[in-house]
Amino acid sequence: MSIAKRLASQTAVYGLSSIVGRVLTFLLVRVYTGRFAAAEYGIVTGLYAYVSFLNVLFTYGMETTYFRFANRPGTDRQELYDRVMTLLVLTSVLLSGVVALLARPLMSLLSLPAGHEQYAVWIAIILGLDAVAAIPFARLRLENKARKFAGIRLASILLNIGLNLFFIVLCPDVLAGKYLTSLRPLVESVYNPTLGVGYVFLANLAASAFTLLLLSRELLDFRFRLNLEPLRPLLQYAYPIMLMGVAGMVNEMLDRVILPRWLPENFYPGQSNLAAVGIYGACYKISVLMSLVIQAFKYAAEPFFFAQSNEKNSPYTFALVLKWFTLCCTMLFVGVSVNVDIVAQIFLRRPEYLQGLAVVPVLLLAYLFLGVYWNLSVWFKLTDKTYYGTYIGFAGAVVTVVLNFLLIPLLGYMGSALATLACYFLMAALCWWLGERHFPVPYPIARLLVWLALAVGVVALSWWLPVAAGWPRYAFHALLTLGFVGLIALVEGRRLRAL
Template sequence: MSIAKRLASQTVVYGVSSIVGRVLNFLLVPLYTGRFAAAAYGIVTGLYAYVSFLNVLFTYGMETAYFRFANRAGTDRQDLYNRVLTLIILSSVVLTALLSALAGPLLSLIDLPPGNERYAIWIALILGLDAVAAIPFARLRLENKAVKFASIRLANILLYVALNLFFIVLCPDVLAGKYLTGLQPLVQRVYDPTLGVGYVFLSNLAASAFTLLLLGRELLDFRPRLNLEPLRPLWQYAYPIMLMGLAGMVNETLDRILLPKWLPEGFYPGRSNLAAVGIYGACYKLSILMSLVIQAFRYAAEPFFFAQSGEKNSPRTFALVLKWFTLCCAVLFVGVSLNLDWIAPLFLKRPEYLEGLPVVPVLLLANLFLGVYYNLSVWFKLTDKTYFGTYISFGGAVLTIALNFLLIPVLGYMGSAIATLVCYALMAAVCWALGNQHFPVPYPVGRLLAWLAAAVALVTLGRWLPSMGQWTDYALHLGLTLAFIAAIWLVERPARAFRAAA
């Protein structure tokens, strides 16, 4: 198999495992919003927002450093693997023990109610297990074992989903006598109704432990080795990656951490701040529809961009890719935003969650700009000037914090959504401006901005028109979506554009 074909096949395998996993997680949203009140779901949203940051700290860039140093000439890969994994295991044990010991104070620090200390301990254990698994997973990628990597990832997700269904749906329904009443004695032995959302974390913990079992061959091959001196170059390479990862997490998840802290008590009448976080977190999940498209695109596009970099017409090709990526995402933005009236109830099962729907179009547009940024970032990857990515990420992080501080007390969770949109839009604009200086590409910026303005205007019109009845509204919103697609097709003519670029 040629190098190109092998790369393409592995890209597909890695991409499918990641995207299927995210889709399955997304499909748990109706389960959570149907079974848990917003305040209870706020606990899940709040704790997992912190998990995103702590994941970066637990691995502190060593996964990428392992890749980099394992590919250096003369490196003993087994020795490197032993050293890195030894360091990760030791640091994970220390950090897990520290988080577990400080569970009570940490919960009060993040505004979660007392009595949930066991959730924090389970989260600490999950973080430790996942950090230890990261290096064997990196080894599988290094050895081009894409199928094994993807299979274990999918097994983790499937077990997590299955346990969620068992503890959150099957057990309560059996105890309530809805079906399978003969299983009640068994369910009573394994199920604690008072645990509630805790089963989300327990399911994750079990799936993480199961993952380590599946990585048994890679772990049995491990021999502990602790010698700090040879690890110093790895740490010097890894810590900037950790800092960039933390900055990225600020842009992606900090709003759900800051919201309960900076939201004035009673801002939403009859709703606690924790309930507001739950509502915002559930509605945020709907914007993942855009994230899934971006994720799929990134897996396919990154190897494509590098492969095309040496071609004479590569700038023109990159411009064409950005154009059609943006137009496709604009269609998704219009389609989802205009049809939220029937899409949202499929996933948000309790009426209280529907109160947050106005943030969804804003978050969809924000994720669209994030996808545009990933497209535009090709210039600093191809010119080996990745430090520009660090600067842009940190600038976005500072902007995210400042805007959340200013907007949350005034606009509530809509302020967080607007902050996300402004951050990603400015990151894309700055990346384009810098790219124009270092790696000029003839992107049709004016034309794309015009289409995005048209999309926003169409969504605004459709959302603010007075209701004319449920089915009439559905038909009108679907008609506006189809009209937008037809306009793009008539004006841009994709077949003609791609023939011209060929």
């Protein structure tokens, strides 16, 4: 099997758990926006923003470190697995305890009333369980057990979705007498109506515990090894990646953390700041469609890049991968942005959420540049110069912080979206510029920029050209999308067939 086919096949298998699984989770947006007001959904959006920050601290770059050291000649992979797992188990217990103890201050940052501290405690446990599961999942990827990886991920996601539907849809409807009234005694014994959005976190907690159960074979293969001296090179490699991850979370999540406090009161008439966070978070979910593709690709490509690093033609392979990755993401950007009104009708159930749709194309483009950056970042990972990733990440974080504080009072959550786009574009540009000096790869940058500029023009045309609402508008948008995809197929089709 050719290199391209092998990478594509593994991406497809990982996509079963990443894209298909997370699309199923994405469908819960329809449930949340239908069952929760924007202010209630703002609680979920805000707390999961903190989860993203903390998840980086809980794993502190050990997944990539495990891949890097496992591929070094002469490495005892079992011993490496034991040492990395020992570290993560100890630190997960410690950090989960700290987060649980800080539950009240954490909730006050979201301006939530007292009585919701249990949400933070549940999140602390979720973070610890997910961190412990990280290296067994990495081991499955290293051993090319993509089907088992995908099966466990998908099973956990399905459990999470099932519990969400049970507690957020079925139980309230049964108590309201809408259907299955014979189940009312059972529902009354397990369901607490006052918990509300808390069931979102409880369902996540149950799914994380179930994941560890499914990984029992990998966990039972672990032997506790605490010897600090061999751990030093691991930590030296990992800490720049952790700092890079923290900077990345600043870039991705800072807006939802500071929006409740930095957005001027009554900026959106008749809505609280927490409601604005909920609207922005719901519309952000649509743009996350791009990140689903990136995540599925990343699961397959990270071990692939390390395995290809010693091949003579690896620079050409990396250039080819970036080209087709970018073209696929560009088509997705156009497809979703041009037809966002249809997507919104499916997922955003309440009219109050629709007013934030303008941020979707901006955020989709931002995620596209994030995917480009991730591809370009292979150079500093393969040359063991991960500190460059830290520098780039922190440069992006500075842009994110400055632009959020400048633009939120002027543009609201659109300012946050523009800050995200500026950040990821800068990171991609810096990574390419530095990579050209340290690890030259013949990336077709000029050609890709032409396609991106054309894609932005198509999206702008669809938003600004006045077309009658209803089917004429839908037909026009469909023609624009098919025309753009057809143009890529026409121009690049010969090269694709050659590949």
